[in-house]
Amino acid sequence: MNGKRSKLSRQIVLSMSLVSVITTLIAFVGSYIIYGLLFTLWPPPPGPPENMFIVHAPDYVIFASLLLAALVVAIVLALRLAKRIIAPLNSLAEGARRIAEGDLAARALPGDLSLGETANLVDDFNTMAVKLADMAAEMTFWNAAVAHELRTPLTILKGRLQGIRDGVFEPTETLVDGLLIQVDSLSRLVDDLRVVTLQNSGHLEMHFVTTDISVEIQHVVDSVRSALLAAGFSLDLATRSVLVECDGTRIRQAILALIDNARRYATPGQLIVRTTVSDLHVILQVEDEGPGIAPDFARQAFEPFTRAELSRSRSSGGTGLGLSVVRAIALAHGGTVRYRRSAVGGSIFEMALPRASL
Structure with a gap:
């Protein structure tokens, strides 16, 4: 200027x-x-x-x-x-x-x-x-989307708590567990929003240490294996020990988001988590058996508050922030994300991270 x-x-x-x-x-x-x-x-x-x-x-x-x-x-x-x-x-x-x-x-x-x-x-x-003008329009969209996502758990919490106060519901263990699930949903939504917003503004803090990526994947898989089996998925690991300069907590968050995305949107079947290694990158992949996503939607799959169209018999229950969180974490590590179809017609979501320089 x-x-x-x-x-x-x-x-x-x-x-x-x-x-x-x-x-x-x-x-x-x-x-x-x-x-x-x-x-x-x-x-x-x-x-x-x-x-x-x-x-x-x-x-x-x-x-x-x-x-x-x-x-x-x-x-x-x-x-x-x-x-x-x-x-x-x-x-x-x-x-x-x-x-x-x-x-x-x-x-x-x-x-x-x-x-x-x-x-x-x-x-x-x-x-x-x-x-x-674009920023104002995006802010308006974000405000509306956040309000929409917060409305359901808050309405459930308010209704149940009012019912307990009025004597309509007994404060049973099952009811309290249901309320805790809604609180966990709110907490996760707030954390996902925080990650995406901080990355967009360039202020997402990372604590990089040399980490074995296979160990982080194993921790996540162990924590969700029972839930995946209950949902009808069989989980296969094809990982190898490789060092990455990364924030282990954020990497686990990204892996969990990819697996949870497959659980919500893919048909029950085999779920493969694998790593491949090149000279410069470690590529983490989560592959399902389908049905995949439409090409038009694939271009915006990693944008916040986007969801694939599901049949009426299926409901994802997601916030539309999972994949955008994965992208935010990958970008904060100097990596990339992408989607492609598998050989059997399923989805493969990839996150590429720079390898550790030893």
Whole structure:
């Protein structure tokens, strides 16, 4: 931006210098032409040029006429230059005022495109305005999505607690366990939101240590194996011991999110968790037997609050944040995520992490 301002200043200085040169040339060349004609039409008498430096009344008239003509030209040129510069700047000021008042659809007009620096300045302003509008729209979407996700567990909690207070429900162990499940759901939603939001703002803290990725995978698998078996899944591990510079807690969170995503959206069957190793990356894969996701949805699968369409007989119960949390954690580690279909038509979700430099 400083470079553009300096270019604009340089152009203004050059333009004003050109106006001054033109004004001087008009006065000088005009004097030369007029006095040349006068000496041609009315030559001075022969002899020594007496009174050559004495200014007479006609000379004042000539000088005044030339200066007036030069002044008119200078004013015209200055007005044209001012219009080229001030028009887009006024548009910028008006656009900034409208945006400050809440009109994020306001845009500035570039005006005369021959003045490239002001046109670039207007383009930068309009780009900023577009990003502000996109951020506002995204914030509105996030607020609505968060409110929607919070509504169900809060409604259940409120209803059950009011029922206990009014004597409608007995505070049995089963009822308390159900309430704790809703609290756990709220806690997980808040934590997922925190991870995604901090990563988007570049403030997600990581505590990197050299970690054996197979050990972290084993910890997660051991904690969810019984739930997967109860849901009809058979779990196979195809991992190898390999060191990764990572935050072990966050990696376990990402692995759990991938497995939980398969449990919610895949049909019961074989679930494979594997690792593959390249020269630079360790790739963690979670593969199911189907039914996979539609190509249109695959492009936005890792965006927050997105869910695949399920049949009426199935309900995911998810928040639509699981895969976005996986992406946030992968990006915080300098890695990547992607989705692809397996050879049998199922889903393969991959998270690639940089290997440890030993």
